[in-house]
Amino acid sequence: MPIDGLKIIGESINDSVPSTHQLYNENKMYDIVALAKFQDERGAAYIDVNIGSRPASFMADLVRRIQQVTTKPLSIDTPDMEIAAAGLEAYDMTHSGGQKPILNSISLSRLEMFDLYKQQPFIPILLITEGLDKNKYSIMNSTAQETYSTAKDFVRVAFELIPEFSNDQCILDPGIMPIGGDMEGYFKRLMDSLQLIHDDPDLQGVNMSVGLSNFTVMLPSKRADGSPVKGPLESAFLTLAIPLGLNMVIGTVKRKYQLLDDDHPALQCLKDILQLNGIEVITRVMQFYS
Amino acid sequence: MDNVIEGIALCVERGKISKQSPFPPDMKDQDGADEIAADAIKQGVKPDDLLDGCILGMNRIGEKFSQNKVFVPELLMAAKAMTAVMNHLQPFLESGEVKHKGKFVIGTVSGDLHDIGKNLASMTIKGHGFDVIDLGVDVPVDKFMQTIADNPGCFVGLSALLTTTMGNMEKSVKAIKEKYPDTKVLIGGAPVNQNFCDKIGADFYAADPQGATEYLKQNV
Numbered sequence: 034m035p036i037d038g039l040k041i042i043g044e045s046i047n048d049s050v051p052s053t054h055q056l057y058n059e060n061k062m063y064d065i066v067a068l069a070k071f072q073d074e075r076g077a078a079y080i081d082v083n084i085g086s087r088p089a090s091f092m093a094d095l096v097r098r099i100q101q102v103t104t105k106p107l108s109i110d111t112p113d114m115e116i117a118a119a120g121l122e123a124y125d126m127t128h129s130g131g132q133k134p135i136l137n138s139i140s141l142s143r144l145e146m147f148d149l150y151k152q153q154p155f156i157p158i159l160l161i162t163e164g165l166d167k168n169k170y171s172i173m174n175s176t177a178q179e180t181y182s183t184a185k186d187f188v189r190v191a192f193e194l195i196p197e198f199s200n201d202q203c204i205l206d207p208g209i210m211p212i213g214g215d216m217e218g219y220f221k222r223l224m225d226s227l228q229l230i231h232d233d234p235d236l237q238g239v240n241m242s243v244g245l246s247n248f249t250v251m252l253p254s255k256r257a258d259g260s261p262v263k264g265p266l267e268s269a270f271l272t273l274a275i276p277l278g279l280n281m282v283i284g285t286v287k288r289k290y291q292l293l294d295d296d297h298p299a300l301q302c303l304k305d306i307l308q309l310n311g312i313e314v315i316t317r318v319m320q321f322y323s
Numbered sequence: 324m325d326n327v328i329e330g331i332a333l334c335v336e337r338g339k340i341s342k343q344s345p346f347p348p349d350m351k352d353q354d355g356a357d358e359i360a361a362d363a364i365k366q367g368v369k370p371d372d373l374l375d376g377c378i379l380g381m382n383r384i385g386e387k388f389s390q391n392k393v394f395v396p397e398l399l400m401a402a403k404a405m406t407a408v409m410n411h412l413q414p415f416l417e418s419g420e421v422k423h424k425g426k427f428v429i430g431t432v433s434g435d436l437h438d439i440g441k442n443l444a445s446m447t448i449k450g451h452g453f454d455v456i457d458l459g460v461d462v463p464v465d466k467f468m469q470t471i472a473d474n475p476g477c478f479v480g481l482s483a484l485l486t487t488t489m490g491n492m493e494k495s496v497k498a499i500k501e502k503y504p505d506t507k508v509l510i511g512g513a514p515v516n517q518n519f520c521d522k523i524g525a526d527f528y529a530a531d532p533q534g535a536t537e538y539l540k541q542n543v
């Protein structure tokens with residue numbers, strides 16, 4: 034059963050997915066568009082479109098083709114201003130029942146992307162993993178407090194730059210790190226960031242999302258007993274994060290995300306990790322799958 | 324002292340750091356890399372043998388990693404066990420009694436903050452007896468150039484994880500090759516491949532750290 038209220042931004046049409054990368058290179062547009070249809074049918078709320086560093090005109094063409102087969106709104110996924118502009122310009126709201134596309138993503142060092150709003154209104158994903166230093170140079174946040182304060186700054190900026198902005202018209206992305214390499218306490222920091230944002234009355238109603246598949250990259254697909262590793266760990270993450278306000282993920286419609294019971298080994302594993310440090314985190318993850 | 328070499332290799336391969344570390348469960352309460360290295364040195368085993376044990380262990384785990392038989396967590400554990408041995412070797416490396424196999428300068432290219440893969444490469448190469456100078460992430464070309472100038476004969480490894488920073492990798496390789504044509508430059512990172520390596524004129528593309536150590540072995 035899908036988790037009530039959790040929106041999935043379908044991640045398949047992404048140049049960093051090897052099979053999609055190959056479709057792009059072989060110019061198999063029909064198959065790429067079919068990925069949109071498949072994700073739509075499997076319950077994606079949005080269809081992500083990432084073309085890597087191909088020409089902007091390619092993004093425009095792909096957006097038009099995808100909108101022919103789905104009424105789901107799209108998520109235009111690029112850090113590049115020109116590609117974003119082309120994708121948004123090609124986007125036709127009448128095909129998506131008047132729903133705005135997502136723009137994935139804007140960081141405080143790329144505020145000029147808000148200029149595109151005039152041309153086509155969108156819901157921005159605001160990357161709150163990085164803030165700005167004194168010289169306005171982008172710098173990675175390294176504590177939950179910093180991530181939270183970037184969130185506050187960013188939402189304030191959005192209110193200034195977007196007419197009729199409201200909290201529910203943006204998505205905050207606090208970043209997620211692979212748990213299999215997390216010796217620096219990123220996971221704990223992420224949970225703390227979600228909590229701080231969730232508890233702030235000024236940030237009520239914001240959407241929060243992470244790239245969920247990133248959580249389990251670098252892990253084996255099966256546990257020693259043959260049962261899966263990644264789906265349960267991702268579901269365990271959701272079980273902990275949804276009560277803290279996470280309501281969207283960039284993820285796969287192929288996984289059956291679910292809320293886990295308290296005694297589920299994957300949930301136990303993540304709860305333990307919140308109390309552990311350094312290499313102990315790695316051994317706990319290995320204990321889960323060995 | 325074959326049994327010392329083998330003992331260390333086993334601890335490194337299995338990620339057994341010290342006696343008290345609970346992992347792996349089937350080696351519980353046995354001596355780990357730390358104790359075996361300490362004892363060996365006390366008993367006058369050649370420090371070079373400890374290094375050979377590390378190399379053997381890292382090779383075995385690296386090979387399994389290349390074959391998808393183990394994953395990043397296992398590699399991290401192995402690196403940790405290897406570090407435990409290296410700590411005992413440090414005084415001998417400093418005194419010159421144990422010689423580094425060479426110098427390796429590594430960093431993630433400018434604009435790119437990903438470092439998990441780069442760190443794995445850095446640790447693995449260290450475990451093969453190289454003096455590794457890790458410049459961190461978001462490394463400007465100038466910093467690579469300066470470090471090469473300060474460390475003649477070094478190898479250089481560049482990492483990039485974003486398609487948008489592959490251009491900076493190209494710029495870095497070209498700048499290095501223009502000023503130091505004899506310096507061997509290795510590149511790695513998920514979006515990078517052999518074609519790209521050929522195109523930008525780097526010397527070697529390593530899909531994983533194991534590939535890099537093979538290359539280094541043949542080229543020192």
Ligand code: B12
Binds near residue numbers: 208247441479484510
């Ligand atoms: C962890 C991660 C992050 C972390 C990085 C933290 C850190 N300390 O590294 C954070 C959250 C900060 C992050 C940020 C961003 N990320 Co990121 N990230 C990842 C993720 C999930 C894993 C990367 C990783 O560590 N892999 C595991 C390691 C072990 O693999 P590896 O690096 O390839 O290394 C292996 C080999 O390549 C080799 N190797 C690597 N380097 C070298 C060097 C040498 C010399 C040698 C010999 C070998 C070698 O050895 C390793 C072992 O085999 C990937 C997703 C994925 N599926 O890969 C995205 C990913 C790389 N990120 C991506 C993006 C877009 C970003 C952001 C722009 C924003 C965003 N939307 O999240 C920012 C950019 C920040 C910046 N300026 O760099 C995209 C890149 C798309 C593209 N192709 O351009 C990816 C693919 C996610 C996606 N599907 O969209 N990210």
